[in-house]
Amino acid sequence: MVMDKLGESLQNALRKLVGANRIDENVVNEVVRDIQRALLTSDVNVQLVMSMSKRIKDRALKEELPKGRDPRDHVVKIVYEEMVSIMGKSAEIQLKPQTIMMVGLQGSGKTTTISKLCRYFQKKGLKPAVIGADNFRPGAYQQLKTLCDKLNVPMYGEENEKDAVGIVTRGMKSIEKYEVKIIDTAGRHALEADLIEEMENINAVLKPDHKFLVMDAAIGQLAGQQAKAFNDAIGITGIIITKLDGTAKGGGALSAVSETKAPIAFIGTGETSADFERFDPDGFISRLLGMGDIKALIERVEGSISPEDVDVDKIMKGRFTLNDMYSQMEAMNKMGPLKQIMQMLPGGLGGLKLSDKQLEETKQRMDSYKVIMDSMTENEKNDPKIINASRIARISMGSGRPQEDVRELLKYYKTMQTAFKTMSGKAGGRSLQKFARKGAMNDVFKNM
Ligand SMILES: Nc1nc2c(ncn2[C@@H]2O[C@H](COP(=O)(O)OP(=O)(O)OP(=O)(O)O)[C@@H](O)[C@H]2O)c(=O)[nH]1
Ligand SMILES: [Mg+2]
The missing domain is CATH 1.20.120.140 (SRP54, nucleotide-binding domain)
Incomplete structure (x- = not known):
């Protein structure tokens, strides 16, 4: 991660x-x-x-x-x-024809990011083309060409031509019919007068919709100053933070730019064109905090799990069927990896420490239960009492699981059913509802 x-x-x-x-x-x-x-x-x-x-x-x-x-x-x-x-804000990216100019210091990842952007727009159904206007670094043309060829993206460039503005002017004619035009520019080791002048000149002829500043995450909180300097010089519409995979300073880079006007558009997370994503502070933080979809999880814990997932009313009446159990397992699966859920659940489960091996076994067991239940008839799932020896044999054949696994599933179901019944007898609705939501899963682990 x-x-x-x-x-x-x-x-x-x-x-x-x-x-x-x-x-x-x-x-x-x-x-x-x-x-x-x-x-x-x-x-x-x-x-x-x-x-x-x-x-x-x-x-x-x-x-x-x-x-x-x-x-x-x-x-x-x-x-x-x-x-x-x-965290910084997320920049808006419209999925329509547009021109994008890439700027940034040397080695920040502009050229690599262009291939990532091409892939991003291709996947959204837009046709990208690229102009290589880096006439500063030897080999820049070939690097961009190789990346574009891999993605079948047309690239306009003029090797050995020194006039970047000329390249851009001719390039824009050449790739006129493409929807997303991306222009690579040269990097320098610092934001110096000649770099600003070149950016301004290209900016003037190109009038791009977007000016993306590409920054290496390793600069940490200095990203703030750099973003401000580039913004003051030519006006940035979006920031791309690269190499988040290779530094411990990513938090600094991402948070530092929140002070500047320019929002973060994308983040780069590796060297290939697939290692790229839209920056979305909510999703990013929820992943960072290991919550999968924290909102869904908190909603579940708060008690607003959707009625289709667990039919609490029915369970309260003491009719807890295999279908209910199945839905519960599905709901768990939907919420993401077991481990993350366990870490989030309050009380009992949160404190239960299971090793990775135990968790893996539990997950396999649940998967196996689902396979077995898929071989049951609706009647059997609604009224598991009717499952006798010959039915067990049939279910075992159908699911390809040993008969003892089918028996184990039924035993587990009975434990849960008894637990629900006891709860509905003794306790009020609220605690039972809570039990239906959290407690049942507790049992899954205790019984295994
Ligand atoms: N791990 C990792 N490496 C990256 C990422 N983005 C770019 N790189 C690497 O960073 C190095 C520099 O990338 P370039 O795309 O050439 O950078 P540039 O800004 O075009 O460089 P100049 O044209 O010299 O200014 C290359 O080795 C890339 O593979 C990223 O998100 N993660
Ligand atoms: Mg480059």
Whole structure:
């Protein structure tokens, strides 16, 4: 994963939170300290880290807990929101014919990023073409040509021609009929007068819709100053941060540009044209925090899981069928890797430490249960009582699983059914609903 060190430290911090018995000042302070350390190591600006920590603490301890929400989830949500708020904004990219000029310092990744952009637009059904206007670095023409050839993208260039503006003018005629025109320009080791002048000249003839500044993530928070300098010089419409895969300073680069006017358009996460994605702060942070889709997860924990997923009413009446169990497994699968869900779930499960091997076995077991259930009839799934020895034999044949696996599934189903029945007898609706949502999965693990 990109920025996995930062991700790991943040996830460890959140795990403490999720595993805590209750949320109090001590827990919040400890978690915030961990988050601070993680962000500072990732080169996020100290001031930014401090003001964010203060907001997390204030909100976690003072904000009124929305009705029915688990305090742990509330704090997780606060951390998530505050993390999103310190990241740069996402730039809008329209899927229509457009001209894009690439600028940036030497070696920042402009040329490589062009091939990534071509692939991005190709996949969106738009035809890209490229002009190589880097007349500064020897070999620049050939590098771009090779990348474009791989993607079957036409490239206009003039080897050994020194006049970049001339190349651009002639190039624009040559690739006139293409929808997305991308222009590569030369990099320099610093933003000097001659680079600014060349950018201005190309800018003047090209009048591009987008001017993308390409920056290497390894510069960390210096990305802020660089973005500002380029923006002041020619006006940037979007930023592309590259090489997020190769540095621990990515957090610094991503957060530093949030101060500048230019939003982040894309991020580069590797050397091939596929290692590229639109920058989306929400998705990015939720992945970084290891939450898969944190929103879905929190909603689930908050109790708003969709009725199709688990029919709580039915379960409350004591009719918990194999179909319900199946839906529950499906719902779990939809939510992403088991491990992430476990880390997120409050109470019991969050504290249950299962090894990767155990988790893998559990997942395989659940997958196998699904295969077995696929070989059952609707009647059998709705009324598992009727599954006798001959039916077991048939289901085993149909699913290609040993009969003992079918028996084990039925046994597991019975355990859960009994648990539901007991709950609906003793407890009120709320606790049963909670059980239906979380507790049942607890059983999955305890029984295995
Ligand atoms: N790991 C990794 N490497 C990248 C990424 N983007 C670019 N690179 C590498 O960075 C190096 C420089 O990339 P270029 O695309 O040539 O950079 P440039 O800005 O065009 O360089 P100049 O034309 O010399 O200014 C190459 O070795 C690329 O493979 C990325 O997202 N991840
Ligand atoms: Mg280049």
